[in-house]
Structures are given as structure tokens and as C-alpha cells.
Amino acid sequence: MNNIIVKELHFSYPIGGEIIKGMNLSFGNEPTAIVGQNGAGKTTFVKLLKGLLLPTDGEIIICGHNTKNITAAELAKYIGLVFQNPNDQIFKNKVLDEVMYGPRNIGQNEAEARQNSLEALEWVGLSSKIKDNPYDLSLSERKLVTIASIIAMNTKIVIFDEPTIAQDYASKQKIKSIIQRLQKKGTLVLTIIHDMDFVAEAFERVIVFTQGQVLLDGNKQTVYGETELLEKAYLEQPHVTQLCKKLGWSDIFLTVEEFLRYNK
């Protein structure tokens, strides 16, 4: 079953031209990265999925619910968003309270919300910090708090907005393992992101937006093989792929691990 169906989607803000110009997409459970240059419509698309904006034309079905017929608050039971900057998301003064806020808000009872939040904090490795003030944590840990608060809501869909910004190597590895664990649980993980190396490592399907339309949509090997179209969309290939291209190889590798496996 598709978790998200997007039909003939159009969107314009009250002032200015059309931002989304006729998109048709469907999403099952495959971890998917949406990439595209600044202004391609990625953030607007996420706001439409979350029901924070409504289509000017066409429709979006989230887990069987048309976003036009359900409030954004109701929709939050199905689709969670991890903000780009954790400071925009956090407002409670204890880690556990912060993580419990989302689950409570979508109707989980106290005991259920506590149980889910404790589990989510264990997932992200912050079990020892449940009583800390989020602002006493490092930026990476704060990012993990915001991820935990979405995991605890047990939504069928989780969206990450630029998950690797300001994150060091260890934090990126951690976020990658969380994404994989969510996938195993059957959650649809979506991201909007500029970090192509991270996409190559952690996602399967890649959708390229350009000027409010879908330019490419396919598995990452196919999409990242399209050198010219990617350039047209103001993007670049993962660094490993750039090296393969420069070497004139017909085989495309996306990650260091793949490259070394075939070349040792």
C-alpha cells in the first residue's frame, strides 16, 4: 500500500508564480531522498505533505487521508517532521518532557507516551540524559532529541529536513543507523537534503526536483548516473561517482565501500 499519493499537485503562494507545477508521485516504504537546487520547491512540498499548506490544485493522500479533509493536527498522527535546526523544535526544559510532548499531543495516554519516549531515547542513545535540559546538550545531541520526539510518535512516515547539517562524522553515522532502523520497522523515511554522499549511503530512491517539477525519479544508481541532467538541476554527483566518471568508467559506484570492494 502506498503511504503517500500525490496527484496532479499544483501550488502557488498568494504572491508570486507557481511553486509546484503538476507533480504525480507515490511512496511505499522505500527510503527516499528529495534533492534539488535552492528554490526548487522541496520545502514547500514537505509543508504540503504535512498539511501546513493545501494544494492549489490536485491532491495529496497521506495514509488514506486527503490533506484537504483532515486538520494538520490530525495528520500529525501519520506524518512526522524532524526540523533542520533543533533549536526551532525544542521548547521544554527536560529531555523526556520534550520527547513526550508530540506523542501526548496526538492522543497517546501518559503511560504510552512515556513508554514510547523512553524507547525512542534509547534508540538515539540518550537514555542517560532524560532529566537534562535540552539546552545543556550539544547541538548533535539536541538533534537526536528532536529525532527521538518524532520516533516516539510512531508515525507511519518520518521526514528529515537536512539531517546532516552541522553534524560531525559520528553524528552522521548515528543518524544513518536510525534511518535504517526506522526502515526495518516499516516506516517510510523521506528527506530533503543537499548532502549527496549521505544520500548515497543511507537512501535507496532519489527524486530530483527542478523548478517545481520532477526531473528524475528512480533508484540512486540510475539517478546518479545522469550526469548532464543533474548538472542542469544545479546538483552534483556523490564524490565517489565523480571520481568514477573522471576515470572514464562505465560502472558507477556511489560509496567508498562499494568502490573499494570492486577495486581491491
Next chain:
Amino acid sequence: MKKIIVNDLKYKYPLAQTLALKGLSFSVEAGEFIGIVGENLSGKSTLCQALVGLVPHFFKGAYGGSVVVSGIEVATSEIAELALKVGLVFQNPFTQVTGSKLTVYEEIAFGLENVGIDREEMKDQIDQALHLLDIYKFKDRNPFDLSGGQMQRMAIAGIIAMRPEILVLDEPTSQLDPQGAEEVFKAIQKLSKEGMTVIMVEHKMEKIAQYSDRVMLLHQGEIIDFDTPGKVFSRADLMGYGVNAPIFTQICKGLGAQNQTNALYPVTLDEAYAAVVKTGHE
């Protein structure tokens, strides 16, 4: 000529139990492009703040040692005087934007107005900064109607318009798409070649390797290394400091492919290409 001289700089945030910076000493020549790398909490952002004077003028805490930028001792100088010499581009452009200006043009003028620059000269400097960051077409927009990437370009333009002798940037391209980021790196490199000293914190190691003259590796408030990208990223113990080398270096380390000219691992695409071809993996 030395533009930055740091001697035994120690700093502890108020209420913190450990030092964020544990006695750093280094110097930077005029026109150098320095990349700072290190895991979270290694002291990168704190060092940036110490170079522009936010530490110790805004963030109090315990401060020791000396930071001299463009001949001025940071701790004992007025922020206004420092602002003419050294500029900081914030990590998050939303933190930097004044929120009190209605157009991008006025937002960029804000810093210049504050230091009382002649009107004609001000217009000239704003126009140049708008063109350099490729946002001239947005000059009449409200800053809050810009996308994240456009706002980040505006934040950089606002500092560059001040023509600081030293430009400090904390992850300046985090919001930008890959080609947009490349353009901004090229623009900053141009300024560096014209003599501006550049200090940049960045997690994109491929970019640091491509653009920096020297790389400072920080770990728990100490300088572990401060050398060419090739030397720093070739270190066998790099991962022990929470830093991964550029992708090109990782591949070449895996293949045992070193540069022909020196016994170091490649750090850029071109170097990696040459080394891989040489080892017969083509």
C-alpha cells in the same frame, strides 16, 4: 605579514566545568585561507567567537592568553573597533539577520551604516557584495521572503560589504545546494586571493581540502595539527579525533594510492584521479 597571532588562548564558558579552549597558540598570514575541522564540541565555534571578540566581550567566563587580529588585542579593544577589521558569518543565517530591515539591500547596509561609511562608498560596497554572492536580483526583497540558501548568501554579503581584513565563517554553505555552495567557495577564494584572510569552519571535508591553504585540526579544545590539507588528512589517526578524511582520500587510503610528488594521500578529485591511474586501477 601576520594577520592573526594567538598565544596560549584559554577560555571557559560561564558555569562550564571544563575549558572550551585549552591554551591555543598559532598565527595566520595575510591572505591565507584556513579551514578548521574537528568533531562537535572540539572548540571550532568558540575559536571563531574568540577571533571576532564575542569571546570575551559578549560571552563572559574565564579568559586567558592573547588574541591579536590586524594588530589589535581583542580582549582590550572595543567591539566597534574590531568590527572594522574582522567579520563573522554566523552558522545559522536566521541568527544573523537583524529582522529590522525590509529589504535585502538595507539589511546589507546595516553594518556599514553602523560604522559611518560615506554614502556613495557604501552603495558601491553593497553593490559589489550583492554581485559577488549573486543576489543582486533579490536586493528589493524582504529578507524573510528569501529561501534558506538565498538568506545565507545575504548573510555572507552583509559581512563582505564591510570589507573586513579577516573573514571568519562558521559553516557558511550549510543551506546551499551543491553548485550554490561551490559558487560561494569560489567567491570567498577570490577574496582570499585579493588579500582577505579567511578562517572557515566546515564539515564538508572535500571543500576544505580543495580550498584551504592550511587545515587546523581541533580536538577537545586543543590543536592537534595545523598543516597542509594533504598532511592533515593523510594522518593515520584522523578518525580517532572524530574527523573523516575527504572521500577521495578515503578511497586512496583504501587502495594504497599516494601522490607521486609527495608521500601523502590525495585530497582532491584531480589528485585522486592521478594516483588511481598510477596504481593501475583505471
